[in-house]
Amino acid sequence: MKGRFTQILFLTLLLFTFSCEIEEVGTLNLLTEEIVNVSGERAVVLGRIIAFENIPVEDHGFYFAEEESFLDPIIISLGATERPGRFVGEVSGLQLGRNYFVKAFVVRAGEMIFANTLSFETLNPxxxxxxxxxxxxxxxxxxxxxxxxxxxxxxxxxxxxxxxxxxxxxxxxxxxxxxxxxxxxxxxxxxxxxxxxxxxxxxxAVGRFNLLDANALEGLSIVENIYFQQGERFFAGMGRDSGNQSTDFIWEYNFAQGEWVKTGFEARMQRAASDSHTGYFGGGFFQTSIFGPQIPSDNYWHFDGLEYKELPPAPINISDGFGYEIQGQFYIAGGTIGVGSQVYRYDPASNAWEIRPNLPSNVDKGMVHFVYNDHLYWIDRDNNLIQYNPFTAQSQTVSRYPSPMIENTTDSGGFALVMGDKVFIGLYNNAREIWELDMEILDWGRKQNFTGDARGRITGAYSKDGLLYFLRSYLINPRTEFWEFDPEAF
Amino acid sequence: MKASKTAIALLIVFISCIDPFGVPSLEPEGLLNIEAFLTSEPHVQQIRLSRAGIYGLDNVGRNLPVRGALVLVKDDLGNIERFLESEMSGTYLSSSEFSTKVGRSYNLDIELSNGERLVSLPELVNPVPKMDSVTYNAVRTASTDPMNDEIGVQVLGHFQDPADQQNFYYWRMLESDFVLITEPELYTLPPTHPTCPRCPAPKDCCSRCFHKDTPRPANINTIDDLEFNGNYQSRAIAYVRDNGLRFKETYRLDIQHMSVSAEAHRFLKLSDQQLRLTGSVFDPPPANIRGNVINLNRPEEQVLGYFFATDIQLLRVYIRRDNLEFYLRPQTTVPNDCRDYLQQASGFPMPFLPTEAPEDWDGF
Missing domain, CATH: 2.60.40.10 (Immunoglobulins)
Known part of the structure; x- marks a missing residue:
């Protein structure tokens, strides 16, 4: 019996001794594996704990320093872990353009273990x-x-x-x-x-507006009119009044008197005509009376500074079409009746019209257009600025008008005035924006917003001595205002 | 005696310690998946982020797009391209001018809407040796059908592998165009026709349309130059199976000829191995392929997918049936107007196929 008790006691002791195995901590290898990404003041580094089993460590992370001796390190501590594998640390606040060293570390049983050292250079700004x-x-x-x-x-x-x-x-x-x-x-x-x-x-963005005449053009609010500039002389006329009064005259601005005065030109009430803004104009519709039928007009004129010379009838009816002058020849194009891309050219030398290649898309007078370096430019209703060579019939989109266009509100009207290598574009119907386009680098620069009533439409635009002048007509409180704009003043 | 045995048993039960064996459960649900393939061709490039859905016997989930992330691509000079989220949720687009540059290395840097941040390991863009020419020939291979071999067209690329650098090539077939030939003169009325079911009703038009096709099989075609470094190569870079329709006239195959990094090549090769598993005893074991994107907040989390940055040369080859030694016979007959092909194939209202060639079609 005593022997049996001894056996049981021995077995008990044996179980106590061996049943709880003390976990033997394995070995680990530590690696500073890769510089993932470096910027001016940040770096992301990859480290790895290599082990065959889970090994608890009190802390792990990275040391960063400018000296390889790591005397004054930036420590990125990622805390305790027990899983082997990779770990990532990101440091910020580094100095730009400096060389740094980095090494991974773990703290295990109070002992600091370091990995290999890698170096990197932060980038310069x-x-x-x-x-x-x-x-x-x-x-x-x-x-x-x-x-x-x-x-x-x-x-x-x-x-x-x-x-x-x-x-x-x-x-x-x-x-x-x-x-x-x-x-x-x-x-x-x-x-x-x-x-x-x-x-x-x-x-x-600068510019200053100055209202010169709050009731220009004898108090009429003209629309669907033509306007042009001859040297330093400004002209506007024809079209119709917003109250459907006939405006079959052309006015000229008299700087000395500071008012618009009628010239001797008298036409039938002709509206929606094409005009080059240089003195060629015509086409559109005319009406014998305000309630009379709209009859397509083939009457065209050229004002050479002295007199209005009538041109031969155009071979096509164009209303609200483009008009532009390139190398002394007058072009009419597009419009809202018929094919909207047809082009005809009047040559003063032969005093005759001839058909030219169609434009690449339909155009009408509601689109801002201008001539620069013998190329026609226009802004379509998708904001694209299109360049067209009238001699090769090649076209390309070269830029985009920066302001948003809203259908039926700001996608029509406006003006474009070429002044050297700059083109001033803007003041679309009911809009205030004016932009300065540098044609050499096709860069758009904002100008001061129009300070007058926005709910109007441009009915004349001119330039003189570095200043811009424009007529703006209003349907509410009908009137036509005459403004001066200094693009460099502030 | 009995009491002592019981005592021993109780002692063993109470004294012995049991260490629980931790079985880490695989949690495939919700893993982030990244599809980022940037090339040196300037165009609007895209990066797609999604969460992997559950896939199994009981459930085939959908990959949910990851919205509202901030996606940046940085190069080793510090230049940053921000990819903006498009209308297609989970898809982020670069500017139209963006392209990778040879010699630069790129990182993907993503910040998710929950604040988690992911970065990729740097991907170096190596120059791709230019392809001199591309040729093609018909090939016949044994298939699982003992009565019929598989027939297809193999495209060979001819190029000089540079001796002074280690190169990793990857060829990817893009969506391509081909001439769809149908037989409208064989059209018959539908079987449900009230007066004359299946009666011949030849159509006058049209037998020749242009259709888009994703070339099949979509193998991953990648190789390193370990065995041919510095030698001139005439190597199979693409293969398109003849399904009876593709090669009835002309097939225009578009291929990307790319250089990838060694790590990307390894990822592609492993992916290809996994895709080619057939279930035989000779298959390599299924593997968990690691990508190159790391979750900074949870480095142990697996991120699916790979961030590629490559140099690229676009290749285009017009494969004409008349130049093939053989092709699949009999060819597939489509007894209908070719414009109605999509609708006939799907049974739903679909757009008509065009009879006009694509603008950049330079074939016959």
């Missing part, structure tokens, strides 16, 4: 550009660059601008400070103590 190139004071521009830090500051000249947001290190949203003494400012960007200068100077 650069500015790629900004847009829009022209903006109002208080408006917003977006500067695009690379490796811009969160502490980025932006200066317009000596004045610091408000940085709204630094977007992922490549874009900076900035509020433009109010205009001071110059319409142009140099932009400087300071990021992590590195100063960068933006190559293209910033330009403020």
């Amino acid at each position: 650069a500015i790629l550009g900004y847009e829009p190139l022209v903006q109002f004071g208080g408006g917003e521009i977006v500067i695009t660059g690379i490796n811009l830090a969160d502490d980025t500051r932006v200066f317009f000249g000596d004045r610091e601008a408000e940085v709204r947001e630094v977007i992922f290190g490549f874009q900076v949203r900035v509020t433009v400070p109010p205009i001071a003494s110059s319409i142009s400012e140099q932009i400087r960007v300071v990021t992590r103590g590195i100063e960068l200068e933006v190559e293209t100077p910033f330009r403020y």
Whole structure:
């Protein structure tokens, strides 16, 4: 019995001794595996714990430092873990354009274990550009660059601008400070103590409107009219009054008297005519009375500065069509009756009309059009600026009008005035925007919004001595106003 | 005696310690799937994000698109392209000017709407050796049907592999166009016709239309130059099975000839191996293929898919039936107006196929 008890006791002790196996912690290898991504002030690094079983560690992560000795490290601690495998650490706040070293670490049983060391170089910042190139004071521009830090500051000249947001290190949203003494400012960007200068100077959206005559054209509100400029002389007329009164006259602006006066030209009430804005005009409809039938007109004239010379009848009826003059020859095109892309040309040398290749799409007078360097340009109702070579009949879309067009509200009317290599475009029906288009680089610059009543339509546009002049007619409180616009004033 | 045995048994039960064996359960549901294939051809490029659905005997789920993510592609100089979410949810588009540049490496950087951030390992864009020419020939291969071989067209690419660099090639067939030939003169009235079911009713038009096709089989065709480094190559880069319709006249095959990174090549090769599993004992075991995207918040989470950045050359070959040594016989007969082909094939109202060739069609 005693022997049996001894056996049981022995067995019990044996079980106590061996039944709970003390877990033997295995070995691990640690690797700083790969530099995943480096930007100006951030880096993402991959590390790996290699083991054949779960191994608890109190902490793991990465050491970053500018010296390989890691005397003053930036420590990215990812906390305790027990699973082997890869781990990722991201560090921010690094200095731009510096060399850094990184190594992974684990803390196991109070002992710090380090992996191999890798090195990388943070990137330098650069500015790629900004847009829009022209903006109002208080408006917003977006500067695009690379490796811009969160502490980025932006200066317009000596004045610091408000940085709204630094977007992922490549874009900076900035509020433009109010205009001071110059319409142009140099932009400087300071990021992590590195100063960068933006190559293209910033330009403020400026311009000043001045109402010259609140009741031009004898109080009429003319529409569907023609207008043209001969040297420094401005003309407008024909069409109809918004109250359907006949306006079968042409007025000329008298700068000395500051008013529009009738010229000796008298036509039948002719509206929706084509005009080149240089002195050629005609076509459209005429009516013998305001309630009479609309009869297509083939009457065309040319004002050469002295007299109105009648041209031979055009071989086609065109209403609301384009009119433009290239190399002294008058073209009529498109319109709202018949084929909307047909083109005819009047040659003064032969005093005859001839058909020319069709335009690539239908056009009408509601689309802004102009001539630059012997090419016809127009903006279609999809905002595309189309360039057309009348000699080769080749066309291409070269840019887009930046303002949105809203059907039946702002997709018609407006004006385009060529002044050197700049074209001023805008003031569509019921719209306030004016843009300056640089034809050499096809860059659009905003001008000051029209300060008058927006609910009107352009019925004349002229330029003289660097200033723009325009007639704007209103259907509500019918009138035609005559405005001056200085595009550089502020 | 009995009491002592009981005591021993009780002792064993109470004293022995049991370590639970942790079985990590696979949770395929909700894994993020990334489809990002960027090339050096400037155009609007897309990245698609989705959550993998459940797939199994009981359920075949749909991959749900991942909306509202911030998707950036960065190069090693710090340039960033932001991909904006399109109307197709889960699809993010670049600007039309975006393309990868040879020599640059790219990272994908994604921030999900729940704040999780994912980055890819850098993908280096290596220059793709230019393809000199492309030829084709008909091939016959044994199929599972002992009575009929499979017939198709093999496309060969001819190019010089550079000796001074290790190259990894990948050829991908794109959606292509072909001339669909039908037999409208054999048209018969439908069997439900009230007066004359199945009566011949030849149609005057049309027998020749243009149709789009996704070339099949969609194999993954990738190779490294380990065995032919520096040698001139005439290598099969694509294969299109003859289904009786594709090669009745002209088939215009579009192929992307690409260089990929070593890691991308490995991913593609493993994917191809898995897709070719037939269930035989000689198959490689099913594998869990890791991509190159890491979830920074949960590095242990598997992210499906791969972020590719490649240099590319577009190849286009017009395969004409008259130039093939043989083709599938008998060819498939479609006794109807070819314009109605889609509608006839689907049974639903569908758009008419065009009889006019695509604008850039340069075939016959």
